[in-house]
Amino acid sequence: MKVLVCGGAGYIGSHTCVRLLEHGHDVVIFDSLVNSSMHVVEHINELSGARARFVHGDIRDEAALKAVLASGVDAVVHFAGLKVVGESLEQPLYYFDNNIVGTISLLRAMQSVGVKRLVFSSSANVYGNPDGVPIAEDAALRVTNPYGRTKLVMEQLIGELCKADPGFSAILLRYFNPAGAHPSGQIGEDAHGAPSNLVPYVAQVAAGLRDHLQIFGNDYPTRDGTGVRDYIHVMDLADAHMKALDAMDRVGCIAMNLGTGRGYSVLEVVAAFERASGHTVPYEFVERRAGDVAEAWADPSLAQQVLGWRAQHGLRRMCEDAWRWQAAHPHGYERMIAVA
Numbered sequence: 001m002k003v004l005v006c007g008g009a010g011y012i013g014s015h016t017c018v019r020l021l022e023h024g025h026d027v028v029i030f031d032s033l034v035n036s037s038m039h040v041v042e043h044i045n046e047l048s049g050a051r052a053r054f055v056h057g058d059i060r061d062e063a064a065l066k067a068v069l070a071s072g073v074d075a076v077v078h079f080a081g082l083k084v085v086g087e088s089l090e091q092p093l094y095y096f097d098n099n100i101v102g103t104i105s106l107l108r109a110m111q112s113v114g115v116k117r118l119v120f121s122s123s124a125n126v127y128g129n130p131d132g133v134p135i136a137e138d139a140a141l142r143v144t145n146p147y148g149r150t151k152l153v154m155e156q157l158i159g160e161l162c163k164a165d166p167g168f169s170a171i172l173l174r175y176f177n178p179a180g181a182h183p184s185g186q187i188g189e190d191a192h193g194a195p196s197n198l199v200p201y202v203a204q205v206a207a208g209l210r211d212h213l214q215i216f217g218n219d220y221p222t223r224d225g226t227g228v229r230d231y232i233h234v235m236d237l238a239d240a241h242m243k244a245l246d247a248m249d250r251v252g253c254i255a256m257n258l259g260t261g262r263g264y265s266v267l268e269v270v271a272a273f274e275r276a277s278g279h280t281v282p283y284e285f286v287e288r289r290a291g292d293v294a295e296a297w298a299d300p301s302l303a304q305q306v307l308g309w310r311a312q313h314g315l316r317r318m319c320e321d322a323w324r325w326q327a328a329h330p331h332g333y334e335r336m337i338a339v340a
């Protein structure tokens with residue numbers, strides 16, 4: 001297949017592009033580089049031994065998308081978006097414009113060129129504060145922040161388009177907590193500024209770039225009082241996208257969870273990272289953060305049934321791979337040192 005990967009230079013997109021190229025797909029990366037860099041594209045090509053075409057552009061530029069889609073694209077994988085919950089609370093319009101307006105522009109371009117297969121990056125954020133765990137796809141959707149709202153609205157827009165055009169297929173993948181890196185250590189999560197996700201933050205503390213981790217709340221009704229989440233290896237996510245593209249023509253329009261089905265507390269992640277890195281991760285407990293839930297983990301059985309996908313890697317592997325990336329790239333892609 002010829003696959004257009006919007007946001008393909010980002011964290012999850014880059015790992016997926018490597019997999020797609022390794023499997024012989026023709027890949028076009030379309031990215032504004034608002035949260036990534038050209039270094040990533042070089043690594044994608046190096047790791048896969050193939051060449052992705054790169055187009056620098058914003059998905060809100062419908063004409064640019066149409067031109068790329070008209071070059072014989074069979075399917076689109078759509079990662080392009082802003083993803084930081086805290087930032088979305090401060091700048092909701094920036095998030096609505098980039099994520100929702102951008103997705104409408106992409107859908108219009110796809111419709112006008114007649115490309116009808118879409119794999120979309122959604123998030124467990126659409127469940128907000130769940131009634132219970134594990135969370136299945138039929139759980140109530142009640143978002144608690146502007147970022148989550150963009151995901152929910154985009155899911156609904158895509159769902160309506162599928163209803164209006166039965167020839168359109170879309171698989172909406174609700175990721176739980178992506179973590180880890182490519183086993184080579186060459187690509188990983190390049191957090192600009194302070195990481196918003198736990199594992200890259202812990203990695204920076206282990207590397208001595210930050211003096212300690214703040215743990216938001218130790219009085220949750222969980223086994224050690226800290227929040228519990230379902231961490232999923234980024235290479236497992238990449239495999240799920242491959243399988244979604246394979247399943248596309250037989251499943252129509254469907255949303256599904258991507259998680260391991262197992263939750264780990266913040267303290268368990270810290271302990272696993274200390275073992276993987278051989279470094280201590282100092283931490284302090286601070287007040288709970290507004291909007292955080294005590295525990296969230298997936299029921300991933302639908303993805304297994306429909307895609308034949310199941311997560312292969314556990315927390316230890318996520319920490320080892322994240323550490324290899326962190327140790328080789330203490331300051332992200334811009335200033336690299338040789339992999340130890």
Ligand SMILES: NC(=O)c1ccc[n+]([C@@H]2O[C@H](COP(=O)([O-])OP(=O)(O)OC[C@H]3O[C@@H](n4cnc5c(N)ncnc54)[C@H](O)[C@@H]3O)[C@@H](O)[C@H]2O)c1
Pocket residue numbers: 006007008009010011012013030031032033034035036057058059060078079080081082083098102121122123124175176177178197
């Ligand atoms: N990483 C997570 O914790 C997580 C969890 C659930 C869902 N998601 C979703 O998965 C997707 C990928 O996440 P990621 O972690 O790889 O993020 P990322 O920021 O690393 O990658 C997103 C990529 O999209 C690009 N981009 C953003 N807006 C764009 C636009 N308007 N036009 C073109 N390119 C644009 C960025 O430059 C970046 O390369 C996002 O949609 C995100 O919301 C991420």
